[in-house]
Amino acid sequence: MNEFEFINKYFKPLTSKEAQNLTNDAALYKPKLNTDIVISTDSLAEGIHFFGNENPRDIAKKCLRVNLSDMAAMGAKPVFYNLSISVPKNKANIFIPAFAKGLKEDQEAYNIKLIGGDLTASLKHINITITIFGETPSNQAVSRNGAKINDFLYVTGYLGLSKIGLDNYSSNSKDLRQAKQKYLLPQPRVNLGMELRDIATSMIDVSDGLVQDATHLAINSNLSLELNVNQLPLPNLKSLQKKELLNAALYGGDDYELLFSCKENESRLGDLSKKYNIKITKIGVFKKFQKIYLNFKGFDELPKKISYSHF
Amino acid sequence: MNEFEFINKYFKPLTSKEAQNLTNDAALYKPKLNTDIVISTDSLAEGIHFFGNENPRDIAKKCLRVNLSDMAAMGAKPVFYNLSISVPKNKANIFIPAFAKGLKEDQEAYNIKLIGGDLTASLKHINITITIFGETPSNQAVSRNGAKINDFLYVTGYLGLSKIGLDNYSSNSKDLRQAKQKYLLPQPRVNLGMELRDIATSMIDVSDGLVQDATHLAINSNLSLELNVNQLPLPNLKSLQKKELLNAALYGGDDYELLFSCKENESRLGDLSKKYNIKITKIGVFKKFQKIYLNFKGFDELPKKISYSHF
Numbered sequence: 001m002n003e004f005e006f007i008n009k010y011f012k013p014l015t016s017k018e019a020q021n022l023t024n025d026a027a028l029y030k031p032k033l034n035t036d037i038v039i040s041t042d043s044l045a046e047g048i049h050f051f052g053n054e055n056p057r058d059i060a061k062k063c064l065r066v067n068l069s070d071m072a073a074m075g076a077k078p079v080f081y082n083l084s085i086s087v088p089k090n091k092a093n094i095f096i097p098a099f100a101k102g103l104k105e106d107q108e109a110y111n112i113k114l115i116g117g118d119l120t121a122s123l124k125h126i127n128i129t130i131t132i133f134g135e136t137p138s139n140q141a142v143s144r145n146g147a148k149i150n151d152f153l154y155v156t157g158y159l160g161l162s163k164i165g166l167d168n169y170s171s172n173s174k175d176l177r178q179a180k181q182k183y184l185l186p187q188p189r190v191n192l193g194m195e196l197r198d199i200a201t202s203m204i205d206v207s208d209g210l211v212q213d214a215t216h217l218a219i220n221s222n223l224s225l226e227l228n229v230n231q232l233p234l235p236n237l238k239s240l241q242k243k244e245l246l247n248a249a250l251y252g253g254d255d256y257e258l259l260f261s262c263k264e265n266e267s268r269l270g271d272l273s274k275k276y277n278i279k280i281t282k283i284g285v286f287k288k289f290q291k292i293y294l295n296f297k298g299f300d301e302l303p304k305k306i307s308y309s310h311f
Numbered sequence: 312m313n314e315f316e317f318i319n320k321y322f323k324p325l326t327s328k329e330a331q332n333l334t335n336d337a338a339l340y341k342p343k344l345n346t347d348i349v350i351s352t353d354s355l356a357e358g359i360h361f362f363g364n365e366n367p368r369d370i371a372k373k374c375l376r377v378n379l380s381d382m383a384a385m386g387a388k389p390v391f392y393n394l395s396i397s398v399p400k401n402k403a404n405i406f407i408p409a410f411a412k413g414l415k416e417d418q419e420a421y422n423i424k425l426i427g428g429d430l431t432a433s434l435k436h437i438n439i440t441i442t443i444f445g446e447t448p449s450n451q452a453v454s455r456n457g458a459k460i461n462d463f464l465y466v467t468g469y470l471g472l473s474k475i476g477l478d479n480y481s482s483n484s485k486d487l488r489q490a491k492q493k494y495l496l497p498q499p500r501v502n503l504g505m506e507l508r509d510i511a512t513s514m515i516d517v518s519d520g521l522v523q524d525a526t527h528l529a530i531n532s533n534l535s536l537e538l539n540v541n542q543l544p545l546p547n548l549k550s551l552q553k554k555e556l557l558n559a560a561l562y563g564g565d566d567y568e569l570l571f572s573c574k575e576n577e578s579r580l581g582d583l584s585k586k587y588n589i590k591i592t593k594i595g596v597f598k599k600f601q602k603i604y605l606n607f608k609g610f611d612e613l614p615k616k617i618s619y620s621h622f
Contacts, residue, residue: 002620018350023531024454025384025515026351026445031342039329040337041427041442043395047434073336084395084440086356092622116352118440121621123358127438129395129429131352134337143335204336220334309313310432311403 003119006092010100016080016113027082027115029133038134038141040070046125048310051169056095058184059128060102065188066207067132068110069256072193073205075142076134080115084129086122095126110190140197147202147221147261153284154269156189156257158235159210160245163252175239186256192276193258199268203260209251211294213259218286218293221261227284230298261286314430317403321411327391327424338393338426340444349445349452351381357436359621362480367406369495370439371413376497377518378443379421380567383504384516386453387445391426395440397433406437421501451508458513458532458572464595465580467500467568469546470521471556474563486550497567503587504569510579514571520562522605524570525595529604532572538595541609572597 001009007022018027031037044063046052064081071078083103087095096119107113115133147153165183168176188205196203202221204213210232218225234245262269273280284297312320318333329338342348355374357363375392382389394414398406407430418424426444458464476494479487499516507514513532515524521543529536545556573580584591595608 002622004620006622020454023456023527025381026349026387026452028385028452029348029350030449031346031348035342037340037342037348038337039340039393039426041393041395041429043397043429043431043438043440045397045431045433045438048397048432070336074339076337082350082352082442084352084354084442086354086359086438089622116350118352118354119621120354120356121359122356122438123436125434125436127354127356127397127433127440129354129438129440131393131395131442138341141337141339143331145334216334309315310430311313311317311400 014114018115034138035135038074038076041131042066043129056098057102060099061106063128064106065186067130069188069205071134072190075197076136078112078134080113082131083117086120086127142200142203145220147286151261151286155259158233160248160252162254163248189258199262200260206255206257209253211250215294223286224289226295228297231283233281325425329426345449346446349385349387352442353377354440367409368413371410372417374439375417376499378441380499380516382445383501386508387447389423389445391424393442394428397431397438453511453514456531458597462572462597463593466570467589469544471559471563473565474559500569510573511571517566517568520564522561526605534597535600537606539608542594544592
C-alpha cells in the first residue's frame with residue numbers, strides 16, 4: 001500500500017466532520033460560542049518512550065492517553081486529535097493496521113475523533129506525535145498557578161506504579177502485573193478532571209514524577225508546599241521494599257494521575273471518588289512562600305534524586 | 312542542557328500569549344467571533360524529507376513553510392503553530408540552537424508564533440512535526456471541491472524547480488542554483504492565498520506534483536480538467552532539456568505553488584500578480600465530467616509516471 005491507501009483504509013474511518021474526509025489541505029474547526037480551546041502535544045519516540053516490540057495497538061492507546069491526561073489536567077473535555085506517524089517502510093504493513101485498531105478502540109472509550117495529520121516513512125524508528133484539542137467553558141480551564149495559602153494538595157490513584165512496571169518490565173511476577181499494565185496503558189482521569197474544574201484551584205498531571213510536578217504547582221502559585229510523605233498512596237506490592245515504593249512514588253514518571261490543590265472539601269471529593277471509583281488522597285498543604293518551594297514532612301532530609309531528562 | 316533548559320532558552324522566547332509561557336499542561340486559545348480555525352500538520356523525517364546535513368536553520372524554515380503553504384491553500388491567515396521535535400542526544404546541542412534561530416526568523420517573516428509542543432530524545436534520526444493554525448472569516452475557507460464548469464485553472468510561480476533542485480543537489484552549476492534554493496526553502500504564497508479567498512472556487516498547494524494535485528481538484532469537484540501542457544510555466548534553465556523540465560513540472564513535488572480554479576478574471580489576477588511579484592499562469596479549464604478526470608492538451612499521450620509514495 002502507498003500512504004494514500006493506508007490513510008483511506010485505516011485513518012479516514014476514524015475522522016470527525018472537521019477533517020472533511022481528509023479531502024482538503026487542512027481541517028476546518030468551527031469553534032463553539034463561549035468556549036476556550038485547549039491544545040497539547042506529546043510525542044512518543046521508539047526506543048525512548050516505548051521499546052518497539054509492544055503491540056502497536058497499545059502504543060496507539062498510550063500515545064492518545066498521555067495526551068488525554070493533559071486535557072484532564074486542564075479540566076478540559078477532549079474533542080479531537082491530530083496524528084502524525086513516521087514509520088520505516090518495512091514496518092508499515094504490520095504496524096499501521098494494529099495501531100489504527102488501538103486508536104479506534106480508545107476513540108470510542110474517550111469519545112474523541114481524528115481531525116487530520118500526516119503519514120510518512122522514516123529511516124529506522126517509529127515516531128508518533130499527537131496534538132489533542134479540548135474545550136472548556138470560557139475562562140474555566142484549570143491552570144498550575146491558582147493554589148492559595150492553606151489549600152490542600154490531593155492526588156488520584158496510586159503513585160509510582162508505572163515506574164515500577166517499567167523497572168520490572170521483564171518480570172513475570174503476578175504481584176507486579178498491575179504495575180506493568182499501568183506502564184503500558186495509563187488511565188487518564190478525563191471525567192474526573194472535568195468535574196474538578198469547579199473546585200481545583202490548580203492542577204497538573206503526574207507525568208514527570210510527583211516531586212517535579214508538585215514543585216511546578218508551588219512555583220507557579222508562588223507558595224511553599226509541605227508534602228506529607230507518610231500520606232503518599234503507595235501501591236500494595238509485597239515483592240518490593242517500602243524504600244523502593246517511596247522512590248518510585250516521588251520520582252517515577254508516567255503515572256498520569258491528577259495532582260491538584262483545593263480548599264478542604266472532603267464530602268465533594270468523597271462523592272467524586274465513589275462516582276469514578278478512583279482513590280483521592282490528601283498529601284500536602286500549601287503555605288506562604290518561605291525559602292524553598294517544596295518541604296517534605298515525615299522524611300528526615302530532602303530526597304536528592306533528580307527526575308528523568310531527555311538530554 | 313536538559314530539555315527544560317533547552318525549552319526555556321530557545322523555545323519559550325518564541326511563544327505567543329496562548330502558550331502561557333509554557334507553564335501549563337496545554338495552550339489556551341480563545342477563538343475570535345465569526346472565525347473558523349484551519350488546522351494542518353506536516354512532519355519532516357531525517358533521511359526522508361531532508362538529508363540531515365543541511366543547516367538546521369533551513370530545516371526549521373522548510374518545516375514551517377510546508378505548513379504555511381497548507382494555510383495559503385485554504386486562504387487562511389496563519390496565526391500560530393505547535394512544534395514537536397525528537398532529536399538524538401548527541402545532536403541536540405548543535406541542532407536545537409540553530410533550528411530555533413530559523414524558527415525565529417520565519418516567525419517574524421510570516422507573523423506567526425509558537426503555542427507549545429514537545430521536545431524529546433530519539434535514538435538515531437531527527438523527526439519534526441509542526442501543526443499549524445490559521446483563521447478565516449466563517450465559511451470562507453477555500454476547499455478543493457468548488458470548481459465549476461468553465462472555470463479556468465491557474466498556477467503561481469514556476470513548476471518543477473524544487474524537483475530539479477533535489478535531483479541536482481550536488482551540482483555546482485550556477486544555472487541550477489535557483490532550483491536548489493527552491494528545494495531547500497520553499498516560498499509559501501501566504502498573502503496571495505488570503506487574497507484569492509474571494510475569487511478562487513477551489514485551491515490546493517502543489518506539494519505532490521501538478522498531475523496528482525490537479526487531479527485532486529478535478530475529483531473533489533467532480534469535473535474533468537483539461538490541462539494545457541504547452542502553457543505550463545517552466546523555469547528557464549539552459550542546462551536541462553525540455554523533456555526534463557516538463558517531467559519535473561508534471562510530477563515533481565515540493566513546489567508549494569498555489570493551484571486554483573476561478574472564473575476568467577484577468578484584471579484582478581494581473582493586479583495580484585503585480586502586487587506580490589508572483590507570476591500567475593492559466594494552464595487549464597474545467598469541463599463537465601467525461602470518462603477521466605484529467606486530460607492533457609498539447610501532449611500525445613497521458614504521461615504515465617506516478618508520483619512519490621512513502622511506502
